[in-house]
Amino acid sequence: MPTGTGVVDAFKNLIRHGKNHHSSRQQDDAAYQHAYAQSQMQQQQQQQQRAAEQQSRQQKEAQQQQQTQKSSPKYKDHVEQIVQEEREAKGKMPVYKGLENYKLLEKMGDGAFSNVYKAIDLRSGQKVAVKVVRKYELSASQAGEKHLNREFKKKPRVTERANILKEVQIMRGINHPSIVKLLAFFESLEHYFLVLELMEGGELFHQIVKLTYFSENLARHVIVQVAQGIRYLHEERGVVHRDIKPENLLFDRIPIVLSKNPPPKQFEEEKEDEGEFIPGVGGGGIGKVKIADFGLSKVVWDEQTMTPCGTVGYTAPEIVKDERYSKSVDMWALGCVLYTLLCGFPPFYDESINVLTEKVARGHYTFLSPWWDSISNSAKDLITHLLCVDPAQRYTIDEFLTHPWITAAPAPPPQPTPFSSVPRALDSPLLAEARGGVREARSPGLATLKEAFDITYAVHRMEEEGARRRAQKGGANRGFLQNLNESDEEEESVSVMQPPSGAGAKMAAKRAVQGDAYDGRAGQRDRGRRTGGATKGFELDMEGATLLGRRHKRGADGGIAGIGAHGGSPLTQSTREQDHDLMETPMSPMRVD
Ligand SMILES: Nc1ncnc2c1ncn2[C@@H]1O[C@H](COP(=O)(O)OP(=O)(O)OP(=O)(O)O)[C@@H](O)[C@H]1O
Numbered sequence: 001m002p003t004g005t006g007v008v009d010a011f012k013n014l015i016r017h018g019k020n021h022h023s024s025r026q027q028d029d030a031a032y033q034h035a036y037a038q039s040q041m042q043q044q045q046q047q048q049q050r051a052a053e054q055q056s057r058q059q060k061e062a063q064q065q066q067q068t069q070k071s072s073p074k075y076k077d078h079v080e081q082i083v084q085e086e087r088e089a090k091g092k093m094p095v096y097k098g099l100e101n102y103k104l105l106e107k108m109g110d111g112a113f114s115n116v117y118k119a120i121d122l123r124s125g126q127k128v129a130v131k132v133v134r135k136y137e138l139s140a141s142q143a144g145e146k147h148l149n150r151e152f153k154k155k156p157r158v159t160e161r162a163n164i165l166k167e168v169q170i171m172r173g174i175n176h177p178s179i180v181k182l183l184a185f186f187e188s189l190e191h192y193f194l195v196l197e198l199m200e201g202g203e204l205f206h207q208i209v210k211l212t213y214f215s216e217n218l219a220r221h222v223i224v225q226v227a228q229g230i231r232y233l234h235e236e237r238g239v240v241h242r243d244i245k246p247e248n249l250l251f252d253r254i255p256i257v258l259s260k261n262p263p264p265k266q267f268e269e270e271k272e273d274e275g276e277f278i279p280g281v282g283g284g285g286i287g288k289v290k291i292a293d294f295g296l297s298k299v300v301w302d303e304q305t306m307t308p309c310g311t312v313g314y315t316a317p318e319i320v321k322d323e324r325y326s327k328s329v330d331m332w333a334l335g336c337v338l339y340t341l342l343c344g345f346p347p348f349y350d351e352s353i354n355v356l357t358e359k360v361a362r363g364h365y366t367f368l369s370p371w372w373d374s375i376s377n378s379a380k381d382l383i384t385h386l387l388c389v390d391p392a393q394r395y396t397i398d399e400f401l402t403h404p405w406i407t408a409a410p411a412p413p414p415q416p417t418p419f420s421s422v423p424r425a426l427d428s429p430l431l432a433e434a435r436g437g438v439r440e441a442r443s444p445g446l447a448t449l450k451e452a453f454d455i456t457y458a459v460h461r462m463e464e465e466g467a468r469r470r471a472q473k474g475g476a477n478r479g480f481l482q483n484l485n486e487s488d489e490e491e492e493s494v495s496v497m498q499p500p501s502g503a504g505a506k507m508a509a510k511r512a513v514q515g516d517a518y519d520g521r522a523g524q525r526d527r528g529r530r531t532g533g534a535t536k537g538f539e540l541d542m543e544g545a546t547l548l549g550r551r552h553k554r555g556a557d558g559g560i561a562g563i564g565a566h567g568g569s570p571l572t573q574s575t576r577e578q579d580h581d582l583m584e585t586p587m588s589p590m591r592v593d
Contacts, residue, residue: 093117098188102130102195108202111295113160118198119526129185129192133164135187164192167294170239178229180250180292199250199290205450208246211284212274213344213371216379217277217410218284222249224406225289230330231397233291238325240300241462243293244333245453246340254287279410296461300326328391333457334400335386341377343371347387349452356452360459363389378405 004477093104102119105127109116114133121128153213171182171194185197204222208214214222226249233239258274277283339347346367350356359365365387382405385395400406 040430084480096132096188096191096193098186098191099130099132099193102128104130116196118200121195127198127200129180129196129198131196133160133192133194135190135192159424163295164194165299167192170237170294170297170299173237174233174239176229176232177288178225178290180290196292197290199252199292200250201253201286203247204249204251204286204289205246207251207284207286208340208344211274212272214284214341215274215277216280218274218286219338219341219379220406220408220410221252221277221282222286222289222341224401225335226291226337227334227397227400227406229291231336231401233297234327234330234397237299239294239297239299241291241294241297241330241333242326243457244291244297244330244337245450245457246337247450247453248291248293249289249337250292251285251289253285254282256283256285277410278393298326328394329397329457329461331386331394331397331400333392335383335388335573337455338379338386338454339365339383342375343368344455345371346452347383348456353455356455357459360456361389363387376405378403378408382406404528439488 093106101122103122104117104119106118107115108118108129112410114131116129116131119128120126148158168182168185172185175181180199181197182194183197184193186193222229226244230241231246233241256273257278258275259273260276281287287327336347348356348360350359367375368381382395382400382403385403386400394404
């Protein structure tokens, strides 16, 4: 039933036109409904108008209010708080029980079971790096489900505990300007926390990628600091690091002072200007360089008793040999790092893990032309004495530090060469792909580069452990640290059998073939050649626990037996079918705990 003013108006209308008296009932109804519809429309229009008026009034009020609020300090604080909250939410840092005295600022790196954060010690205000290591592994289903109340596997990873304790034990005794200091160590129910001296620049690896390669002055500045750290470890602490690689070398940033006379570009590559090299300070943004990550380190002699560690009852020659082998692993690594600094790619590389292992074992590398053409013979000479297959022939740290290239004063920048003499557009053969067009990116290519280092060193560590096992057959009393070393050995034999993920498997196939500048018989120049044709080098005798031994089992005759002694360029080896088969198998990361 219509009600209100609309209906009244409708009736008035009807009366006005006299229809109320003369129309039939039907007509009255139609008129009534028409009047009713009209009144409804009018009503709606009025309501809409009122609503529009009210809305515009409210908008005006809100605008006025905003104007006054925006200029008020309270409003500004509020907005800033929201922006800050949004920023924080983006880079949200996890909260760890037991780490309440530290405020995590940003993530700096991660390993297989650890994360490293830049943090502030809230008590002292000091900036530090905190390495957080998980004690327990999430079971596969739990890891995927991301439960809030996560349950951990009951069984602690005992090997990991031993490794962490060893790392801490070793780092505690170390105090050297070229080695990252351990400031504190503590643990909660679920994590170990290592508070470390902060190296703001991060990994040297990224700086190599950024600059493509280093000038000889800058390479010397870096490698001398690393070598001094190694000398301290070897000679004063009886420790071998065993994992010296650009990833584990951290640096402090310094400002780049633009070159007065920018050095000529060697090739049409995007080598960033390193800037002026300042002796004693650095260049290319790199100041102090320090060794980090003692996760694979070993103690080879007890600094207190000055006797070899845990070798009571062993005969002297084996002990001496054992210790020399251990140290020589670091010297080999030093050679790999120096080579990489100077040209931007590692000395040993192949997409096939078998071929790479073979090259490392035989010491087959080259000073690849044209990248090495302008690098001094003195630098090459030093490298040949480090990448020398026979550990007995390899330079010791003292020999390294007295080599003429190391003791030379920084040279003035090279004279410009006309660009027309440049053969063609070039970039470091691996880095060009490693970058994948993105500078400093952690592209799969970069991961492959890192894996090349890992494999190279793993082969040498295995060699060292093989020597130790041979020496220790029969057993003897072992000291505390030697027992810690033992757990590591077991782990190593597992970890090295994991080939790199397939990311770089197809890399080399695309790579341009380069000619050899030098046949790459590392360390053979003036140390005397071996008899019997092919260089024997060391035996990869790991008693069935080796990378190669295991690959034989897995790869159906795809192991080292099928590989001839290659003497060619490290970047020219063809990849054989069986190697491909192995590479296609999806694999977990190299490090296995
Ligand atoms: N003191 C530090 N200052 C700055 N960054 C650091 C520091 N220590 C470690 N990092 C960063 O964290 C990364 C991982 O650290 P570290 O190598 O000690 O851990 P990890 O778990 O042993 O790693 P991995 O599994 O690669 O051996 C480093 O490569 C580096 O980028």
